[in-house]
Amino acid sequence: xxxxxxxxxxxxxxxGQSMTxxxxxxxxxxxxxxxxxxxxxxxxxIHYSVGEGTTAKGEVPDGYNVSRLKKQNxxxxxxxxxxxxxxxxxxxxxRLARGTDTQYFGPGTRLTVL
Amino acid sequence: DAKTTQPPSMDCAEGRAANLPxxxxxxSGNEYVYWYRQIHSQGPQYIIxxxxxxxxxxxxxxxxxxxxxxxxxxxxxxxxxxxAVYYCxxxxxxxxxxxxxxxxxxxxxx
Numbered sequence: 001x002x003x004x005x006x007x008x009x010x011x012x013x014x015x016g017q018s019m020t021x022x023x024x025x026x027x028x029x030x031x032x033x034x035x036x037x038x039x040x041x042x043x044x045x046i047h048y049s050v051g052e053g054t055t056a057k058g059e060v061p062d063g064y065n066v067s068r069l070k071k072q073n074x075x076x077x078x079x080x081x082x083x084x085x086x087x088x089x090x091x092x093x094x095r096l097a098r099g100t101d102t103q104y105f106g107p108g109t110r111l112t113v114l
Numbered sequence: 115d116a117k118t119t120q121p122p123s124m125d126c127a128e129g130r131a132a133n134l135p136x137x138x139x140x141x142s143g144n145e146y147v148y149w150y151r152q153i154h155s156q157g158p159q160y161i162i163x164x165x166x167x168x169x170x171x172x173x174x175x176x177x178x179x180x181x182x183x184x185x186x187x188x189x190x191x192x193x194x195x196x197x198a199v200y201y202c203x204x205x206x207x208x209x210x211x212x213x214x215x216x217x218x219x220x221x222x223x224x
Binding site: 004035040041042043044088090092100102103104105106107108 | 146148150155156157158159160163201213214215216217
């Protein structure tokens, strides 16, 4: 049981390049989330998904797209990377049970955009 | 989701209990109190959650006041590995917006 995994762990992009971050979970969770964390700040929600084939915008969605084609995977795409997207990206998943859900986080992806 | 207020930093001597406070005066009746922590550069880790009763698990205890406007996370015997940023969050389960805030940076001192 690997929990939540993220690939890659590190990436350096040039402005304007595109890339996709992959999040995978093996806990059969319905909900999946993408957050970003900047120095000295808490986590901010980018996009989330409440089930396979569904996605929704979070707090800071601009410049990102997501897809959830399979229940276990949640992809975060940057179509044209900008230096402002330099950050650490965390994926999380959760299962709703009796009105509560505990989020399990991946180890993070450190992205630098030059 | 209700907003929370936590002190920005705290120190605790190794082996002593660490008591981390959180104010959530605007909490709604159906919102739970969650605690997570983030050890340097790692993903946040779930610690404990509760609605109105005190809770205890292998990691910590959660004390929620009767009016539910504040809570305290207790690490009974802090170790150096407990040095981390601790986040107090109030939310309804499954609700999409989860606001982590900036948390309390706990430094456990040898």
